[in-house]
Amino acid sequence: MNAAVDTRAPAPIVQSDPFTREFMDDPYPGFAAMRAAGPVLWSPQYGCYIVARHDDVQRVLSEWQTFSSAAGVGLANFSKEKPWRPPSIVLEADPPLHTRTRTVLARTMTPGVVKALRERFEREAEILVDRVLDMGAFDGITDFAEHYPVKVFPDALGLPEKGRENLLPYGSMVFNSFGPRNEFTEAAMANADSVRGWIMANCTRKALGKDGLGAMIYAAVDSGELTEDEAGMLVRSFLSAGVDTTCNAFGNLLWCLATHPDQWRKLREKPELARNAFEESLRYEGPAQAFFRTTTKDVEIGGIRIAANEKICAFMQSANRDPQRWERADAFDIERRVVGHMGFGTGIHGCVGQPIARLEGEAVFAALARKAKTIELAGEPKRQYNNVLRSFASLPVRVTRA
Ligand code: HEM
Numbered sequence: 001m002n003a004a005v006d007t008r009a010p011a012p013i014v015q016s017d018p019f020t021r022e023f024m025d026d027p028y029p030g031f032a033a034m035r036a037a038g039p040v041l042w043s044p045q046y047g048c049y050i051v052a053r054h055d056d057v058q059r060v061l062s063e064w065q066t067f068s069s070a071a072g073v074g075l076a077n078f079s080k081e082k083p084w085r086p087p088s089i090v091l092e093a094d095p096p097l098h099t100r101t102r103t104v105l106a107r108t109m110t111p112g113v114v115k116a117l118r119e120r121f122e123r124e125a126e127i128l129v130d131r132v133l134d135m136g137a138f139d140g141i142t143d144f145a146e147h148y149p150v151k152v153f154p155d156a157l158g159l160p161e162k163g164r165e166n167l168l169p170y171g172s173m174v175f176n177s178f179g180p181r182n183e184f185t186e187a188a189m190a191n192a193d194s195v196r197g198w199i200m201a202n203c204t205r206k207a208l209g210k211d212g213l214g215a216m217i218y219a220a221v222d223s224g225e226l227t228e229d230e231a232g233m234l235v236r237s238f239l240s241a242g243v244d245t246t247c248n249a250f251g252n253l254l255w256c257l258a259t260h261p262d263q264w265r266k267l268r269e270k271p272e273l274a275r276n277a278f279e280e281s282l283r284y285e286g287p288a289q290a291f292f293r294t295t296t297k298d299v300e301i302g303g304i305r306i307a308a309n310e311k312i313c314a315f316m317q318s319a320n321r322d323p324q325r326w327e328r329a330d331a332f333d334i335e336r337r338v339v340g341h342m343g344f345g346t347g348i349h350g351c352v353g354q355p356i357a358r359l360e361g362e363a364v365f366a367a368l369a370r371k372a373k374t375i376e377l378a379g380e381p382k383r384q385y386n387n388v389l390r391s392f393a394s395l396p397v398r399v400t401r402a
Pocket residue numbers: 061069073090091092102105153237238241242243245246249282286287288291292342343344345346348349350351352353354356357
């Protein structure tokens with residue numbers, strides 16, 4: 001009789017725990033060690049595989065037939081355990097369901113739709129930048145990064161003003177739940193019922209304005225492409241994915257600029273670099289650290305065999321710093337050709353909201369570059385701990401007007 005083959009044996013064991021404060025304080029040495037250890041690592045602690053090199057991350061995110069999203073894009077394997085909320089019908093779905101729902105969402109992100117939002121987004125960006133310039137010293141997170149995305153995107157969606165304080169706690173619940181059950185998940189779930197209740201109540205057709213992106217999603221019910229419940233689920237996807245991520249990205253780029261005076265100088269000289277600066281910050285210090293997939297069949301990565309129905313964690317932020325892919329991978333350079341970063345993911349699940357996120361980033365940081373002369377840290381930043389998002393809880397900053 002043949003002995004059972006242990007397909008895990010060849011994968012080196014991961015040496016660090018990426019879901020701890022210590023790791024998150026400075027993940028880059030840990031990522032470098034993961035990339036050096038092999039193409040695929042095994043975490044006995046979490047019972048999942050890990051890829052951390054750029055090419056392997058890209059492959060796992062691109063080959064959806066082998067690396068499925070339908071069993072969840074976090075550590076939990078929905079074929080083995082019940083998800084904490086009904087799974088997303090876009091993020092946590094494979095084709096053909098994913099194709100149908102993504103088509104509807106993509107319609108709300110066409111160049112025409114985004115162009116129509118530009119003026120409003122730029123006006124709000126001016127208001128935000130003037131406000132922090134008047135303050136002089138401010139918190140880059142609560143006064144700046146968390147302000148704008150909670151205003152402009154929900155406005156565009158048609159979401160009521162009242163109760164928007166639920167948006168960031170909801171994002172925190174969603175993103176923390178992609179990791180293991182630990183102190184971060186526990187803290188995020190503290191007010192789960194009331195937060196979830198507000199979100200679900202405000203994803204309905206009745207709650208949303210008649211001419212926003214939310215109404216565009218509901219129009220797909222009228223044309224027979226979605227059910228009423230599915231439309232609500234897709235609005236929920238926008239609220240889960242479109243607010244926290246962008247706030248985090250704003251805080252991270254502000255920190256990059258405050259700590260890289262040469263790059264700030266370049267941006268001031270050429271505010272038109274704002275779009276690329278935003279993009280480079282998604283590579284250099286992106287909010288999205290990792291998403292998971294589940295193998296649909298036995299597969300090999302870099303000569304290491306992985307059985308079907310195993311979880312793989314793809315560390316996008318490690319891919320973004322892989323020196324095999326990037327020259328001067330650890331340098332923040334706003335003029336870099338940054339195409340190919342994994343900050344928005346890639347493949348069929350690559351961020352559908354990219355055009356809106358880019359518009360927000362460009363509007364705010366171009367306004368900052370035009371109006372501010374200096375920007376520097378005014379105190380020690382405090383990290384926000386989240387299982388899969390990288391950001392600050394507090395970022396004391398001082399600015400002067402140009
Ligand atoms: C800088 C801000 C943002 C970042 C860093 C970001 C990052 C990501 C990443 C990495 C994914 C891929 C997840 C995976 O492969 O499993 C994703 C998907 C997604 N994002 Fe974003 N996102 C941002 C802003 C937005 C915005 C503004 C929206 C809404 C307008 C949005 C909506 C979505 C949706 C619905 C998906 C799922 C797409 C699919 O599964 O086909 N995101 N995002």
